[in-house]
Amino acid sequence: MEINNDWYKRYKNQMQTKLNQNKSQFPIDISERVDNDSMPKRIRWILWAVVVIWLIYMICIWSFYFFKIKKTDINSESKTTQTTHTLITSSAEMIPLQKISNVGYTFYLGQIDYPSAAAITDQTKNDITQIIYDAKFSKNLSQNIAIIITNTLAASTNQYFDSPFGKVKMVQLPPVFLQGGGAYSQHIGNLSFIFINKNQLNSSRLNDILTHELGHYIGSLLTAADWEQYYNLRQIPTGTPLYTSNWMLSPGEDFADVYKNVFTKEKVQTYYGLLIKTNDNFPENECGKIYDKLMKNYIAKKYSNTDSWNIPILSVKEADTNITSNKELQDCRRKVLLDSEKYSEDWRFVVPYYSSVSQATKTFVINTINKLNL
Ligand SMILES: [Zn+2]
Numbered sequence: 001m002e003i004n005n006d007w008y009k010r011y012k013n014q015m016q017t018k019l020n021q022n023k024s025q026f027p028i029d030i031s032e033r034v035d036n037d038s039m040p041k042r043i044r045w046i047l048w049a050v051v052v053i054w055l056i057y058m059i060c061i062w063s064f065y066f067f068k069i070k071k072t073d074i075n076s077e078s079k080t081t082q083t084t085h086t087l088i089t090s091s092a093e094m095i096p097l098q099k100i101s102n103v104g105y106t107f108y109l110g111q112i113d114y115p116s117a118a119a120i121t122d123q124t125k126n127d128i129t130q131i132i133y134d135a136k137f138s139k140n141l142s143q144n145i146a147i148i149i150t151n152t153l154a155a156s157t158n159q160y161f162d163s164p165f166g167k168v169k170m171v172q173l174p175p176v177f178l179q180g181g182g183a184y185s186q187h188i189g190n191l192s193f194i195f196i197n198k199n200q201l202n203s204s205r206l207n208d209i210l211t212h213e214l215g216h217y218i219g220s221l222l223t224a225a226d227w228e229q230y231y232n233l234r235q236i237p238t239g240t241p242l243y244t245s246n247w248m249l250s251p252g253e254d255f256a257d258v259y260k261n262v263f264t265k266e267k268v269q270t271y272y273g274l275l276i277k278t279n280d281n282f283p284e285n286e287c288g289k290i291y292d293k294l295m296k297n298y299i300a301k302k303y304s305n306t307d308s309w310n311i312p313i314l315s316v317k318e319a320d321t322n323i324t325s326n327k328e329l330q331d332c333r334r335k336v337l338l339d340s341e342k343y344s345e346d347w348r349f350v351v352p353y354y355s356s357v358s359q360a361t362k363t364f365v366i367n368t369i370n371k372l373n374l
Contacts, residue, residue, distance in 0.1 A: 088169055093159045095170070097146055102129040104139055108146035108163070108191070112155045112170070113198065120149055124201055131207055135214045135263050136366075138373035144190045145217065147210070151198045152178065165189040176247075182209040184216035184256075192217045208266045215259025219252055221372055230255060233361045234272040235330070248337070254355075261357050262365045268355040274325060275333040275353040282352070285345040287332035294323040 097108040102125060109128070111120055132142050146163065152173060159170040165188040173195060177183050181200040186192045194213040200206050219242075222230070231238060234254060242252035247270070254270040261268045277284060284291055298319050302312070323329065333353045336343040346352040 088160045088167055089158065091158065092169075093156075095148070095159050095161050097161055097163055100125055100129070102126065103133075105129050105132055105137075105142045106139065107132060107142045110146060110148040110161060111150075112148060112159065113151040114154050117151065117154075124149070127206065128210065131210045132214065134207075135211050135259075136369045136373070137214065141217075141372060144192055145194060145214070146191055147194045147196060149198050149201060150177075150195045161187075161193070163188060163191055165191055168193070171195075180209070181205060182213045184213045186217075186220055192220065208260055208264050211264050212256045212260040215256035216252070218259060218369060218372065219255040222255075222368065226368065227251075229364060230361075233358065233364055234258070235274075236272050246338075257355075258357055258361060259365055262362050268357060270355055271334050271337050273355040273357060273361065275330055275337070276324065276356045278350050278352055278354050282349050284352070286336050286343050287329055287346075290326075290329050290332050291323065294326055294329060295319060298322055 095110050095112055097110045098120075100107055100109050107128070109120060109125065111117070128147060132145070137145075146161070148161075150173070155170065155173060157170055157172050161168045161170070168187045168191075171183075171185050171193075173183055177195070177197060181197040181203075183195040184192065185195070194210070194217075196206070196210060196213075200209055227242075230236075231240070231251065234251070236251050236254070240249075240251055243250045247253050249271055251272065254268070254272045257268045257270050258273070260266055299314065302314070302319075336346050337351075337353055340347045343352075
């Protein structure tokens with residue numbers, strides 16, 4: 001290859017001079033090196049550039065997926081119930097959340113149903129707002145609630161919610177949801193998800209179901225000291241985990257149901273607190289012997305220091321109140337409630353006992369919500 005440019009000649013001379021100065025023992029023909037080696041060197045540079053660009057590209061891709069996986073894991077771990085670590089796939093169906101603002105209250109609303117299903121009506125939006133208001137939720141607290149009206153036939157774990165705090169994967173609803181009608185799940189940040197069975201929307205149970213689930217949200221905000229106080233008020237044995245395999249003996253469920261009772265007056269379904277006979281006219285079979293023994297002792301004690309000329313009038317109500325809180329009697333009643341087959345005689349007409357909520361417990365619930373509303 002012939003090169004006639006002046007700059008090249010000057011460059012060649014300079015290089016030759018440098019080489020001579022270095023006293024190289026081997027004569028080197030600069031023109032040969034420049035002309036013949038220039039092509040492979042250029043190709044090497046191009047190859048290096050390609051490799052470096054490819055490496056940068058791979059690092060970017062890897063970082064993107066790593067960040068995505070970490071983020072989804074955090075979302076899953078923040079759930080208190082039904083945690084799932086499965087990633088949201090690209091084929092997953094997005095369930096939008098609608099921000100509802102109604103008479104000063106704001107909450108999120110979503111719907112899981114067939115594509116052809118009708119949209120949530122204004123009546124439902126008003127009903128839900130009324131229940132949130134009746135449950136004494138402040139305007140600040142209601143913003144942390146996402147209510148999902150769910151048709152279980154259209155629900156799948158391949159769905160996710162696009163929440164203001166990120167994507168949240170749909171949980172697997174258990175079969176008890178069909179009958180119970182509600183489920184609570186704290187997913188991300190302060191945003192809690194409440195699932196309401198579509199079948200219950202227009203039923204008289206909507207108020208009870210939703211208020212119970214709102215109670216779970218309040219329960220999730222209680223401190224250890226609050227729980228200790230609550231366990232004492234409801235005579236829950238110390239050390240009982242918040243959620244056990246038995247719904248009726250789970251303190252977390254008990255709190256949600258007591259919360260419901262305070263604001264809807266509906267009976268508590270769990271088995272803590274003072275267990276009272278559902279109907280005084282029905283005989284108490286299994287625990288009747290204990291009750292009679294206690295009543296006999298009470299009367300004997302009451303009249304032991306009384307002379308026969310001054311017999312006090314026995315108040316049955318007062319006697320009953322004194323006897324009912326007896327631990328032996330309460331344990332017996334709980335035992336009967338837990339086994340309807342074994343104690344079928346007690347269960348013949350009606351659920352034999354119900355859990356009453358003391359005034360002190362009601363005050364605790366009211367004080368708790370007032371504290372959180374500040
Ligand atoms: Zn519950």
